[in-house]
Amino acid sequence: MQDRKAIEGLTSAEVVAEWHELARAIEAANIAYHRDDAPQITDADYDALKRRLIALEARFPDLAVADSPTRKVGGALAEGFAKLRHAVPMFSLENAFEDGDVVDFLERIRKYLGHDGVLHFTAEPKIDGLSLSLRYEGGNLVQAATRGDGEVGENVTANARTIADIPRHLSGAPEVLEVRGEVYMSHADFAALNTRQAASGEKTFANPRNAAAGSLRQLDADITAARPLRFFAYSWGQVTAPLAGTQIGAMDRLRALGFQVNSLTVLCTGPDALLAHYRRIEAQRASLGYDIDGVVYKVNDLALQRRLGFRAATPRWALAHKFPAELAWTRLLAIDIQVGRTGALSPVARLAPLTVGGVVVSNATLHNEDYIAGRNSKGEPIRDGADIRVGDWVQVYRAGDVIPKVAAVDLTRRPATAVPFAF
Structure with missing residues (x-):
């Protein structure tokens, strides 16, 4: 910024x-x-x-x-879907990017509660997918809705019924139970889907999150059924009888009811334990087989969660500790110009393939002529004014762990034959 x-x-x-x-x-x-x-x-x-x-x-x-x-929570709803109002709003989470933010989060909770004793928190991977709320009545799945704007979501009930990880019937559940979680796509399934899409001349997806979101939000449920979607449960909305007295206990109950709950969810005490688990998950990130973009911390005691309550758009008792964008170096092989539907020219970097955040990257956006030249839209220098040339060694990251972008250029490794790019 x-x-x-x-x-x-x-x-x-x-x-x-x-x-x-x-x-x-x-x-x-x-x-x-x-x-x-x-x-x-x-x-x-x-x-x-x-x-x-x-x-x-x-x-x-x-x-x-x-x-x-x-x-506000979320964003505008897509056209074509019926709308469903959530019985309990689907809030977003406060984000943290520094260890100090986690310490501050814990201190705010202690101060709010006037609590000097031991506090327990759950820590779980933050799945990079699309949030979904599932409503069960009498043990039967009757509604499924996206987060939408937090109050009203898109009705994707028929689509959700096609996902193998989502039970259609529950045994021993409360009369009304809303289960919240994340729809996602594994790396292997994403690669296979893109191979099939390309072979049939259809549009390929940029990343697993886009593939999961686009596959769930289909007006034709048969298309969703043909896509390899998965689901992790992480919370609940309306419920007519308590699932448990703690967050970890409620997750165990959801697992017993037949939902997939992430196995890396653990109970921690204090900032040191939370940050240690954050680093353990970060170290495993590339080998998990699916995208995550951080770790979510929640107060474990549900009575304390209720006391802490909510701000306008986020709960006071939860925090999403995001991972920094992963960086890696590679050689820029070519710069191609793509023409959009409106005639806009979009330069794309063709890269020697590399793995960033567990995903193989071979292209990166270069935005526009100014970006390649090393300046922003106001003419101010970016990347210390370094331009981007074919043959350069460039540092690549996945913006928001989604869109590959060029972060830096290693001028010490620039080939003598590299020339400024002519747009």
């Missing part, structure tokens, strides 16, 4: 202008991620935008209007 003036030094007009700029940028990012399944900015950049907006609203409370992005 661009450098911004200290809030204390902004005029009233500058504050209002920046608020609207941030709100538009966040709304566009929400639409790209939640509705179009095509994120355009990194998770870290998105979180920085929201933190800046929160800081503006904290200093100027009149800006914290009801439709502020800081009070």
